[in-house]
Amino acid sequence: MSQPLVQVNYTKYDGTLHWNLRMRRLGEDEHGVWLGLPGGSVMRKGHGPEVPLDVAHVLLFPRGAWWTAAFNAAPRDTEVYCDITTPPRWVSADEVTMVDLDLDVVRKRADGATRLVDQDEFAEHQVRFGYPADVIAEAEAAGQWLLDAVAHGARPFGAERDQWLGMVDGTPV
Numbered sequence: 710m711s712q713p714l715v716q717v718n719y720t721k722y723d724g725t726l727h728w729n730l731r732m733r734r735l736g737e738d739e740h741g742v743w744l745g746l747p748g749g750s751v752m753r754k755g756h757g758p759e760v761p762l763d764v765a766h767v768l769l770f771p772r773g774a775w776w777t778a779a780f781n782a783a784p785r786d787t788e789v790y791c792d793i794t795t796p797p798r799w800v801s802a803d804e805v806t807m808v809d810l811d812l813d814v815v816r817k818r819a820d821g822a823t824r825l826v827d828q829d830e831f832a833e834h835q836v837r838f839g840y841p842a843d844v845i846a847e848a849e850a851a852g853q854w855l856l857d858a859v860a861h862g863a864r865p866f867g868a869e870r871d872q873w874l875g876m877v878d879g880t881p882v
Contacts, residue, residue, distance in 0.1 A: 774796060
């Protein structure tokens with residue numbers, strides 16, 4: 710049975726298209742909606758050229774949370790990559806969108822090191838795009854929560870990802 714495709718659109722705060730790609734809907738659980746993409750698939754930054762993906766990965770779109778999470782298959786060095794975003798909004802069953810708020814939480818596979826990154830971009834965009842105080846507060850809170858949750862492997866940042874990665878088939882999208 711073919712898995713339905715979902716258009717994933719990250720934008721910047723001014724509405725410009727950021728990362729965008731089509732992924733297969735794998736399912737959902739108590740953490741949110743899971744989408745998958747096999748290695749060899751492509752994504753785009755804005756309207757730029759296609760960017761090939763080297764390994765399979767899954768994205769989690771939690772309900773009402775200020776983040777999304779990507780889980781990459783081995784041998785990719787970045788095991789978990791969380792984007793701090795506005796809560797994902799399902800435009801339709803086959804399209805999800807959210808605003809990328811610059812901050813990211815990253816866990817490396819080799820040593821498990823977990824870091825909050827892109828604070829400089831976040832500070833710059835607060836001025837450039839005029840982030841409201843509540844958006845800044847939500848983004849900072851999400852970053853701190855994720856830093857702790859990802860570092861400690863709290864659900865869904867533990868072995869749950871393996872079940873979802875196992876559902877990604879080998880046909881590129």
